[in-house]
Amino acid sequence: MHLVEIINLRPRPGGAVFLGLTRRCPLLCRHCSTDSLMNSEQHDAGLFTRFADTFTADEHPELVLMTGGEPLLRPGLVTAIAERARRAGARTALISGMFFAREDRVPDRIAQAIASVDHFVASLDIFHEEQVSRGAVFAVLGRLVEAGMDVSVQAVGLDDEDPYLEELTRDVRETFGGRVPMLVAHVGGAGRAAEWLTTTGGGVHTLAVPAALPCDMAGWPTIAYDGTVLACCNQDVIDRRGPEHLRLGHIGEDGWPEIRRRLTGAPLLRVIRTLGPQPLAQRAGESADGGLCGTCLRFSDQPEVSRQASELTAGETFGAMEQMVEQLHVQAGPTAFARRYGSLRYADLITLGYREEARS
Ligand code: SF4
Incomplete structure (x- = not known):
C-alpha cells in the first residue's frame, strides 16, 4: 500500500483508525509529542486485540494505522492486529522510530511484525538521528524496499526553510532512487517540544491553513494507548482525553461499528468536517478566535453550538453538502492534503515511487 493510497483515504470519515498500542518508547527524542519514556503507560494487549476482533467483513476501517510511543515494542501485538485486520478485509500500516536499527540484525519478532503490515513508515528527523543513525535506518529501509515492501519516511523539520529538511529529502531521494515517498511536516508544540518550541497556536491546524476550512482531521478516530x-x-485532545464532544468512547466497551456510527452520526462532528469549526461558532454567536482547533476545543462548553449543529444537520440539504465537501477533498488529491497539513515545499514527495496503473 503506497503512501498515496493512505492519504487518499483521508477525506473518508471512518476510512482509517489510529491505534496507539503503547505510550512507551526506548528513544528520548527532544520533540516527542507523546512525551514517551520506557516506563510510560502500557495497557493489556487483549484490550487492542478484542477491539480488532470487532472488525467484520461488512464493517471495518479500510486501514488500521498502528502508532505509539513505539508500537514495535509490542511486535506480537502488531502481528496479531495485522492478522485480524486482514481477515476482515482491512489493511494495516505501522509507524516506528526504528530503535531496533541500532542492532546488527533486526530481531525475528520485529521483522515478522513489519512483514505483517501493508505499509511501514520510518519516522526520521534531526531528533531521531540523535538516537538512531540515518545510516542504520537506511540500511533497514533498503532491505525492506528490496524485499518489495511499501515503505515511506515521515520527516519533520522546524519549517520549510530548515536546511535539515533540504538535505534529508535529497539524501532519501538519492539513496533509494526516488522509490521511497516522504510525508514532510513541521514540529508541533506538543509533548517535550512544548518545553522549547514557540508556536502560534495549538493543535494540528497551525500550518498553512486558511481561516474557514472544514476539518477533515475529524474523520479518523484515534485510539489512545489506554483505549x-x-x-x-x-x-492536545489525546492528552486531555477530550473535550467531551470529541470523545467517541472506549475500546474496552465499544467495538468498531459503534465507534464508526458515533463518528459519522454526531451532528457536531458532521458540521466540523463539512463547514469547519469557525463558521459554526459564528452562527452560534461564539468567538471564532484561536484558529480551527482553538475554536473547536471550546465547543463542549457552548450549548448553542451543539443546538445549531443539530439544526443544520437536520436540514434537507446538509447531507448533499457533506458529500460535496468530501468529493472536493477527494478531487483535490493527496498532494493538496499534504500541503494543508504539512509542508508546502515538500508536499509532492508523497508521490515518489507511485505508479497508479501498477496498483489498480
Ligand atoms: S478542529 Fe477540532 S476536530 Fe479538527 S483537528 Fe482541531 S480539535 Fe480536532
Whole structure:
C-alpha cells in the first residue's frame, strides 16, 4: 500500500483508525509529542486485540494505522492486529522510530511484525538521528524496499526553510532512487517540544491553513494507548482525553461499528468536517478566535453550538453538502492534503515511487 493510497483515504470519515498500542518508547527524542519514556503507560494487549476482533467483513476501517510511543515494542501485538485486520478485509500500516536499527540484525519478532503490515513508515528527523543513525535506518529501509515492501519516511523539520529538511529529502531521494515517498511536516508544540518550541497556536491546524476550512482531521478516530477513542489526532485532545464532544468512547466497551456510527452520526462532528469549526461558532454567536482547533476545543462548553449543529444537520440539504465537501477533498488529491497539513515545499514527495496503473 503506497503512501498515496493512505492519504487518499483521508477525506473518508471512518476510512482509517489510529491505534496507539503503547505510550512507551526506548528513544528520548527532544520533540516527542507523546512525551514517551520506557516506563510510560502500557495497557493489556487483549484490550487492542478484542477491539480488532470487532472488525467484520461488512464493517471495518479500510486501514488500521498502528502508532505509539513505539508500537514495535509490542511486535506480537502488531502481528496479531495485522492478522485480524486482514481477515476482515482491512489493511494495516505501522509507524516506528526504528530503535531496533541500532542492532546488527533486526530481531525475528520485529521483522515478522513489519512483514505483517501493508505499509511501514520510518519516522526520521534531526531528533531521531540523535538516537538512531540515518545510516542504520537506511540500511533497514533498503532491505525492506528490496524485499518489495511499501515503505515511506515521515520527516519533520522546524519549517520549510530548515536546511535539515533540504538535505534529508535529497539524501532519501538519492539513496533509494526516488522509490521511497516522504510525508514532510513541521514540529508541533506538543509533548517535550512544548518545553522549547514557540508556536502560534495549538493543535494540528497551525500550518498553512486558511481561516474557514472544514476539518477533515475529524474523520479518523484515534485510539489512545489506554483505549480512549477520540474523534481526531490533535495531541492536545489525546492528552486531555477530550473535550467531551470529541470523545467517541472506549475500546474496552465499544467495538468498531459503534465507534464508526458515533463518528459519522454526531451532528457536531458532521458540521466540523463539512463547514469547519469557525463558521459554526459564528452562527452560534461564539468567538471564532484561536484558529480551527482553538475554536473547536471550546465547543463542549457552548450549548448553542451543539443546538445549531443539530439544526443544520437536520436540514434537507446538509447531507448533499457533506458529500460535496468530501468529493472536493477527494478531487483535490493527496498532494493538496499534504500541503494543508504539512509542508508546502515538500508536499509532492508523497508521490515518489507511485505508479497508479501498477496498483489498480
Ligand atoms: S478542529 Fe477540532 S476536530 Fe479538527 S483537528 Fe482541531 S480539535 Fe480536532
